[in-house]
Amino acid sequence: MPLPLQSHNPQKMVDSPGQIRRLEKKNVKPTAIRLLVVDAIASAHRAVSLSDLEVILDTVDKSSIFRTLELFVKHHVVHAIDDGSGSVKYEICEGEEECTLDDMHIHFYCTVCHRTFCFKTIHIPSVEIPEGFSVESANYMLKGVCKDCAAKPHCI
Amino acid sequence: MPLPLQSHNPQKMVDSPGQIRRLEKKNVKPTAIRLLVVDAIASAHRAVSLSDLEVILDTVDKSSIFRTLELFVKHHVVHAIDDGSGSVKYEICEGEEECTLDDMHIHFYCTVCHRTFCFKTIHIPSVEIPEGFSVESANYMLKGVCKDCAAKPHCI
DNA sequence: ACCGAAAATGCAACCCGGTTGCGAAACCTT
DNA sequence: AAGGTTTCGCAACCGGGTTGCATTTTCGGT
Numbered sequence: 001m002p003l004p005l006q007s008h009n010p011q012k013m014v015d016s017p018g019q020i021r022r023l024e025k026k027n028v029k030p031t032a033i034r035l036l037v038v039d040a041i042a043s044a045h046r047a048v049s050l051s052d053l054e055v056i057l058d059t060v061d062k063s064s065i066f067r068t069l070e071l072f073v074k075h076h077v078v079h080a081i082d083d084g085s086g087s088v089k090y091e092i093c094e095g096e097e098e099c100t101l102d103d104m105h106i107h108f109y110c111t112v113c114h115r116t117f118c119f120k121t122i123h124i125p126s127v128e129i130p131e132g133f134s135v136e137s138a139n140y141m142l143k144g145v146c147k148d149c150a151a152k153p154h155c156i
Numbered sequence: 157m158p159l160p161l162q163s164h165n166p167q168k169m170v171d172s173p174g175q176i177r178r179l180e181k182k183n184v185k186p187t188a189i190r191l192l193v194v195d196a197i198a199s200a201h202r203a204v205s206l207s208d209l210e211v212i213l214d215t216v217d218k219s220s221i222f223r224t225l226e227l228f229v230k231h232h233v234v235h236a237i238d239d240g241s242g243s244v245k246y247e248i249c250e251g252e253e254e255c256t257l258d259d260m261h262i263h264f265y266c267t268v269c270h271r272t273f274c275f276k277t278i279h280i281p282s283v284e285i286p287e288g289f290s291v292e293s294a295n296y297m298l299k300g301v302c303k304d305c306a307a308k309p310h311c312i
Numbered sequence: 313a314c315c316g317a318a319a320a321t322g323c324a325a326c327c328c329g330g331t332t333g334c335g336a337a338a339c340c341t342t
Numbered sequence: 343a344a345g346g347t348t349t350c351g352c353a354a355c356c357g358g359g360t361t362g363c364a365t366t367t368t369c370g371g372t
Contacts (some may be wrong), residue, residue: 031320031368050358051226061322066359068320082240084295086330087358108289117289125281127296132303133273139240140283140296147288187338187349207329217351222330224349242359243329 022092026075033060037068038077038092047081047089047107047116081142083109083116091118104138110146117146182231189216193224194233194248199298203245203263203272227258239265239272239297247274260294266302273302 016030023030032147041048048056053065055110069090072078078090104124108117124140172186175194179186196212197204204212209221225246228234234246260280264273280296 029319029368033321060236062358063323063360064321082238082297084238093253106285107285108291111292119285122283123286125283127262127278127281129262129264129275129298129357130303131279132306133298133300134306135264135298135300137299139295139297139299140236140280141297142285142289142291143294144290144292147286148283150288150290185348189350203330216327219331219352220350226331 023077026077027079028071028075028077031134033064033070036060037065038072041078041090043094044087046082047091047118049085049087049089051087079104081107081141082139083107084143085109085114085116089116104140105138106142108142108144108146110149111143113147114151179233182233184227184231184233189220190224190227194220194228197234197246198248203239203247203274205241205243205245207243213272224262233243235260237263237272237297238295239263240299241270241272245272251259253255260296262298264298264300268301268305269301271302 015037019035019042022028022038022042023034028034036057037060040053044052045058048070050062050065053069054060054062057065069078069080072090073080076093076095079093080088080090082088085095106119106122106124107113108119110117124138126138129135172191173230175198176186178194178198179190181306182191192213193209193216196209200208200212206218206221206225207227210216210218213221220266225234225236228246229236232251234270237245237247239245262275262278264275265271266273271309280294285291
């Protein structure tokens, strides 16, 4: 029997105050599941995928997480990054306003441990684009081997 | 009855000389199907996906195209770009050698017509990355509305 | 507190791009 | 022409993502 997860479920009691504010600031009604999801994303210290969240929140249905993420992206609670791993990753959008191009930073995908790193301090360098094209979003992905994996030899 | 597509099939007779050389230069044995695939990619004047190729070469099996692309990528006949559209795109790698970071250029994905453009003249600006990380490849994607779609109003 | 409409959620099924196992066909060498 | 190797077609599979629909929860009005 899956847990109800609703009002009377202790799981609902995430660090509500902070996360509630985070959602309300972006005009998202803070339901129990949305709080669970936003808290999971915020406290994972990396970009997480839908299936990561399925594991973390194993009582919550995949489609609920999916629709929650969809809503979060639309309301700029999180932004989606495509690291080329085959599954889109999500991370909290810290900005008060929408994520502008300047907000966007570089991401690094480690081909060994399959983690995605946010280089939050490195902004995406802007480029001149041809006349007539208008840019809505940018994505700068680096692929390679991360610090941890470079350090420890992975061939026992 | 599917066409044999082999030695005696007229479809095989693509502009062979050029494409054969292109494959042999990268140490890929030029089979009938590989010539069809490389020619299709080269003559599509944009980055094409596996399913694009399935349509263009509708007599060739999907898995054959897939394995051909896999081989091409390994031998640097083409390079793969992930435009975030959900399907990886491929384009001819013009360089004699492997595609280095400097070879890589910016891509633009139009959210209206779903085409991927190569801005071949715009190289990916390089950035400083943290100590310990090593980069193997880079991908700079812009999303927005292309020149054509901006020009013609798409709401009849 | 109760009711009904609207929103949110769970479930199950589906879609589609990508991937694989395996037998058949083509190729190459002798 | 025979035998081993490579390539190819077929069919099935996989996993991330997506959707339709019934159920539950939420919330404003009474």
